[in-house]
Amino acid sequence: MKIAVYNIAGEEVEKMELSETVFGVEKNNTLIHQAMVAIQSNQRQVLAHTKNRGDRAGSGIKPWKQKGTGRARVGSVRNPAWKKGGVAFGPRNDRNFTKKINKKMNAKAILMVLSAKLKDKEIVILDKFDLKDKKTKSMADVLKNLKISAKTLISFSTSEKDLRIVSRNLKKTENILTSQLNVLEMLKNKFLLMSKDSVKYLEEKYNK
Secondary structure: OEEEEEOOOOOEEEEEEOOHHHHOOOOOHHHHHHHHHHHHHHHOOOOOOOOOOOOOOOOOOOOOOOOOOOOOOOOOOOOOOOOOOOOOOOOOOOOOOOOOOOHHHHHHHHHHHHHHHHHOOOEEEEOOOOOOOOOHHHHHHHHHHOOOOOOEEEEEOHHHHHHHHHHOOOOOEEEEEHHHOOHHHHHHOOEEEEEHHHHHHHHHHHOO
16 A cells, blocks of 8 residues: 655655554554553553541541430541541542553554554654754644645654654644654644654564
C-alpha cells in the first residue's frame, strides 16, 4: 500500500510504500477498548480521601460506662454515628486502579489504530519537518498548508524532539514522541501527522 508524502508547503512530493504488517492490520474494537481503558486507569490520580475513625482526633476513652446510664452504649467519640466522628466506607487515597495489559496486546492495538487511521485517510506524512524558524507560527503555517483544521496529534522522531516546543501552544494540537505513541492519544485526535523518519521507526519496531 502507498501513501502520499508532502513537504511543508503542502505539495505532494512522492508516494511512500507502507508495510502491511504495520498499517494493514484488521480492526478489533474490543482489544482497542481494553488498551485504552488500561492507559486511562494507569493515568488516574486518586484524590478523594476521607478520615475513618482511626484518623479522627479525639479521646480513646469510653465516654460513659456500659450500663446503668439509660443511654445507648458507645465505645468511642470517634464513632461514625457521632458528629465529628470518622466516615464509614468513604473513599480512601490508597485505592489502586492500575490495570495491566500484555505488551503484545498493546502493540497490536496500536497497529490496529494506525491501520484504521490510514484507511480513513487520517494519517498525513511529511518528507521532513524542515522549518525555517523554530517558531509556533512556522508550525501553524505547515498545518495550514496541509489543510488540517481538526484535532491533530503530531508525532516526532527522536531527532525531531526539539520541535515539540514549537507545536505545544497550537490550538487543537497535541504532540508526542513516536516511541511513546499510544492508543489513547491517537483516538483523542482525528489526524496523525508525522515524518517519514517516524514511519520508518514504527515499521522497524513492529516488523520484528
